[in-house]
Amino acid sequence: MKALVRLAICLAVFVIIPAKAEMKVDGGRIPVNPKPEDESITVEFTFKNHGDKPVKILSLESGCHCLNASLDKPEYLAGETGKGKAEFKVGSFVGEHEKVITVTTNNPAQEEWTIPFLLTVPEVVSIEPKNVQWWVGEAASPKVMNVKVNGPNPMKILNITSTRETVTFEWKPVTEGREYNITVTPKSTADIVIGALKIETDSKIPKYARQLGFFSIVKQPESRKDEPVAGAVKGK
Numbered sequence: 001m002k003a004l005v006r007l008a009i010c011l012a013v014f015v016i017i018p019a020k021a022e023m024k025v026d027g028g029r030i031p032v033n034p035k036p037e038d039e040s041i042t043v044e045f046t047f048k049n050h051g052d053k054p055v056k057i058l059s060l061e062s063g064c065h066c067l068n069a070s071l072d073k074p075e076y077l078a079g080e081t082g083k084g085k086a087e088f089k090v091g092s093f094v095g096e097h098e099k100v101i102t103v104t105t106n107n108p109a110q111e112e113w114t115i116p117f118l119l120t121v122p123e124v125v126s127i128e129p130k131n132v133q134w135w136v137g138e139a140a141s142p143k144v145m146n147v148k149v150n151g152p153n154p155m156k157i158l159n160i161t162s163t164r165e166t167v168t169f170e171w172k173p174v175t176e177g178r179e180y181n182i183t184v185t186p187k188s189t190a191d192i193v194i195g196a197l198k199i200e201t202d203s204k205i206p207k208y209a210r211q212l213g214f215f216s217i218v219k220q221p222e223s224r225k226d227e228p229v230a231g232a233v234k235g236k
Helices: 002-016
Strands: 023-024 031-033 041-047 053-060 069-073 079-091 095-105 112-121 127-130 131-135 143-149 157-162 167-175 179-186 195-200 210-218
Touching: 031 041, 031 079, 041 112, 053 069, 069 095, 069 112, 079 112, 095 131, 127 210, 131 157, 143 195, 143 210, 179 195, 179 210
Parallel strands: 031 112, 131 210
Antiparallel strands: 023 041, 041 079, 053 095, 069 079, 095 112, 127 143, 143 179, 157 195, 167 179, 195 210
16 A cells, blocks of 8 residues: 555656756847947857757757857757857847747757847837828828937938928928937828838948838728828827
8 A cells, every 4th residue: 555655656746847958048038239330240158958868959940031040069968068159130120029049959858949039129210100191182281200319329310302202391300410300291192102201311330321211191991080190290
């Protein structure tokens, strides 16, 4: 009888003990913090084989074309620490973005190992709203885009051009080098129009030397009859 009790206890312990992760990155998500001027950034990280057997790396796969990674060895012994390197193409990313590398291993208990990254890109220039919009047939009233320079260095607007001649526009500084209002007015709202404003700045960083704001005149869906449109000037 006592033997049966001992066996039951052992089985219960076996069932409730969770499987231990084998390959694991130190510190959880790996922070990636590019500077405003960075087109790409490379980060290094460490990890460990917490299992009791060697683990072979079979492949690495990224869920984003912006991310490539490599590990320093094809196999890691039990208890061994490894090193990795990841390169991100920053491009037009702004804000926080979670990215992962999926590693395929020969370990049946952990055939796929996920390496998590947190990419945090500072918002140097913000345009709100990004697209000012009118419904077809509504009053051709002016609407405003607000441009803010959030980076460490001021940035002046030098010139603005439109891809369509169906709107007029003007801009004025709220705070020179830091904040501007761009007022956009359609000549008519009779037809559907989609266009962009090309905003040229004096930024020394190429990717901030030109910004885009958008405007559109579209048909209003029945389900959105009471919905306001972006960029409307208060009181108009």
